[in-house]
Amino acid sequence: METKKKNNSIYHWVILVCCVLTLMFTYATRFSLSQLFSTEILSETGFASSAYFLSTTIASVVCIFTSPIAGKLLRGKYMRLTFLICCIGTMGFYSCYGLCRELWQFWLVGALQGFFAMGACTMPVNIMITNWFEKSRGLMISIATMGISIGGTVLSPFISWCIQNYGWRKAYFMLGALCLVFMIPIAGFIVRRTPQEVGLEPYGHGEEITAGKTKKKAVVQSSWNATLKEARQTPIFWMFIIGAFLIYFTSCIMGHMSYYLRSEGGFDAGSIAAYISLYSTIAIFGKLVLGAIFDRFGSKAGIAFGCGTFFLFLMAFYLVQGSQFMLYAAAVLYGFGTCAVTVSIPIMITSIFGAKNYSEIYGFTCSFTMAASAIGPSAIGLIYDLTGSYRPAILALAILTLLSIVIMFICINLGQSRKSAQTSAEQNGAQAAKA
Numbered sequence: 001m002e003t004k005k006k007n008n009s010i011y012h013w014v015i016l017v018c019c020v021l022t023l024m025f026t027y028a029t030r031f032s033l034s035q036l037f038s039t040e041i042l043s044e045t046g047f048a049s050s051a052y053f054l055s056t057t058i059a060s061v062v063c064i065f066t067s068p069i070a071g072k073l074l075r076g077k078y079m080r081l082t083f084l085i086c087c088i089g090t091m092g093f094y095s096c097y098g099l100c101r102e103l104w105q106f107w108l109v110g111a112l113q114g115f116f117a118m119g120a121c122t123m124p125v126n127i128m129i130t131n132w133f134e135k136s137r138g139l140m141i142s143i144a145t146m147g148i149s150i151g152g153t154v155l156s157p158f159i160s161w162c163i164q165n166y167g168w169r170k171a172y173f174m175l176g177a178l179c180l181v182f183m184i185p186i187a188g189f190i191v192r193r194t195p196q197e198v199g200l201e202p203y204g205h206g207e208e209i210t211a212g213k214t215k216k217k218a219v220v221q222s223s224w225n226a227t228l229k230e231a232r233q234t235p236i237f238w239m240f241i242i243g244a245f246l247i248y249f250t251s252c253i254m255g256h257m258s259y260y261l262r263s264e265g266g267f268d269a270g271s272i273a274a275y276i277s278l279y280s281t282i283a284i285f286g287k288l289v290l291g292a293i294f295d296r297f298g299s300k301a302g303i304a305f306g307c308g309t310f311f312l313f314l315m316a317f318y319l320v321q322g323s324q325f326m327l328y329a330a331a332v333l334y335g336f337g338t339c340a341v342t343v344s345i346p347i348m349i350t351s352i353f354g355a356k357n358y359s360e361i362y363g364f365t366c367s368f369t370m371a372a373s374a375i376g377p378s379a380i381g382l383i384y385d386l387t388g389s390y391r392p393a394i395l396a397l398a399i400l401t402l403l404s405i406v407i408m409f410i411c412i413n414l415g416q417s418r419k420s421a422q423t424s425a426e427q428n429g430a431q432a433a434k435a
Contacts, residue, residue, distance in 0.1 A: 007134075007201040011192075015132050018186045019125045019144035023342075025179040026087060027121040028151025030094055030113075032280060033175075035258040036159050037097070039272075040168045042259060047103060050381035053255060055106040059114030060374030064367045070119040071363020074127050079193040086119030087183040095176025098169040118366060120183075123359075124191075126346045130358045131194045135204020138302075138347050142291025145342040149287065149335075152280030160273050224418065225354030228361050236414040239407055240352065241368050244345050246404035247307065248369040250397045251341045252376025253314070260390045266322045275331045282335025290339045294347050303408045306344050307401055310337025314398040318391055345369070348408070352415040 034056075042052060073082040093113035100106045125144050133140040155175075162171035192198055231237040261267045261275065294302035313333035320326040346362065353361050383393040 007203055007205040009200055011198060011200060012132055012195070012203045015128055015191060016140060016143060018191050019128055020147035020150065021182055021186060022087075022125050023121060023145060023147030024151035024154075025147075025182050026090055026117075028148045028155065029091070029175055029179055030117070030121075031254060032148060032152035032276070033155055033159050035255055035276070036156065036163060036273075037168050037172070038255060039258045039262060039269075040163055044168075048381075048385055049256070049259065050378050050385050051103055052106065053377040053381045054103075055110035056255060056377045057110075057374045058107050059110040059117065060370045060372075062111050062114035063118050063370035064374065066115055067118040067123070067366035067370060068360075068363045070123055071359045071366070074119060074124050074193070074363075075359040077193075079124070079127075080187065080191060082119050083124050083191065084184065084187040086116040086124075087187045088180065089113070089116030090120040091176050091179040091183065095172050098172030118363075118370075122342065122346075123362065123366065126362060127359045128191065128193065130346070130350060130355050132202055133204065134202040136295060137350065138294040138343075139288070139291040140203075141346050142287040142289075142339075142343050145287050145339070146284050148342060149280045149283035153277055153284065156273060156276050156280065160269075224352070225356040226361070227357050228364055231353050231361055232364075234418075236352065236411055236418065239414065240348065240411045241365060243404050243407040243411060244365055245368050245372045246400050246407065247341055247344065248372035249376045250310065250314075250401050250404065251338065252373060252380055253317075253394065253397055254338070255377050256380050256384070256390060256393075257317075260317075261320070261327070264390060265320050265327070267327065271324070271327065275327055278328060279331040279335040279338070282332050283338055286336040286339045287343055289336070290343050291347075294343070299348055299351055299412045300409060302347065303340070303344060303405060303412070306337060306340025307405045307408070308337075309333050310340055311398055311401045311405075313337045314394055314401065318394045318398075344408075348411070352411065 038052065041047070042049065045052075070082070070086070073079070090113050093109055093116070096109045096112070097106065100109055126141065129137065129140050129144055159171055159175060162174050166174070195202055226234075258272050258276075261272050262269075267275075290302060290306050293305050310333075313330055313336075316326055316330040316333055320330055345365065349362055349365065350358060380390070380393045380397075383396075384390050
């Protein structure tokens with residue numbers, strides 16, 4: 001009974017709610033909702049698309065260097081202080097976009113908010129989920145990342161109203177203030193890095209699941225638990241890095257979607273807002289579906305579903321020209337496909353490399369995914385500037401999506417082979433010890 005209280009308390013669910021709110025206010029605001037601002041900014045300023053989106057590139061470049069540092073700080077005793085400072089720095093500087101009038105100012109603000117970003121959104125959330133939950137970890141990550149979709153659904157009408165009534169500059173200030181009102185109490189007073197800090201155990205720790213007459217441990221299978229140094233010496237790690245890079249690179253179409261729909265699709269602001277709200281709503285359930293697929297059917301099924309629906313989205317998006325049906329079909333497919341970015345990578349890290357050194361491995365991986373996020377927006381914008389159309393870029397992203405599926409399947413096969421070899425070695429060692 002005491003064990004049950006420790007591995008399934010109200011505090012576990014408080015942490016989960018905090019993770020949802022964190023991604024809602026520090027991630028969705030800067031990615032899912034950024035396109036509402038970019039369309040207005042490009043229309044008002046006349047900046048070249050590739051030049052404007054360089055601010056996103058600069059922020060991602062800064063994240064390449066800060067993500068390993070954030071991973072180490074969030075792993076230790078200064079986790080809460082790091083989280084709090086990064087939340088204030090990220091959303092405080094993000095609101096400063098409302099002060100920008102020249103391109104170099106957008107680039108500077110991008111660098112400043114990027115300096116704090118890795119310690120404020122996905123990294124602390126994934127670290128807390130990994131530390132606080134052993135049972136159904138894939139589902140818990142999916143629930144946490146629902147915050148991104150909820151943020152897009154709930155905040156999109158609010159931001160659109162602010163922009164229409166007060167302009168995009170004041171809308172930035174209002175959004176930043178709203179986020180800080182929620183994030184300062186969460187980061188400063190509520191969250192804890194591990195359940196042990198409050199005398200608890202991870203959810204499902206040591207739990208037994210009974211099915212008929214059969215009993216089996218829920219989460220006691222041996223895992224590699226590689227250190228970052230050990231992982232970097234294996235081919236599987238670098239294959240995984242390439243796959244993660246491609247998944248993030250192809251996702252960079254998000255920042256260009258609104259401008260593409262307006263300039264080439266012929267849709268008005270109302271249709272674009274409805275498109276964003278629809279895919280954000282679908283993504284709420286899509287994350288739950290994808291997490292359940294990972295938990296029940298394994299990594300291959302999860303990658304096939306997540307990246308496969310993203311490929312179908314790109315095809316529908318390519319054909320969206322003026323068609324309301326294709327617009328909403330693309331929104332539904334994107335709602336499922338975009339979940340691969342936030343759900344797949346954390347689950348596969350713990351599945352292949354173990355949970356013990358998750359924060360360091362995830363931080364190192366983020367250096368490459370942020371590199372993809374740095375290159376992607378400007379690369380897509382450059383193709384548009386050179387060709388006058390986004391359609392060649394969409395076709396290229398579709399090809400890269402298929403390549404990412406192949407690479408991740410190879411990673412999964414290599415990981416299973418390594419796990420089988422390790423299990424056999426452990427069994428042989430145990431038999432030798434008995435002899």
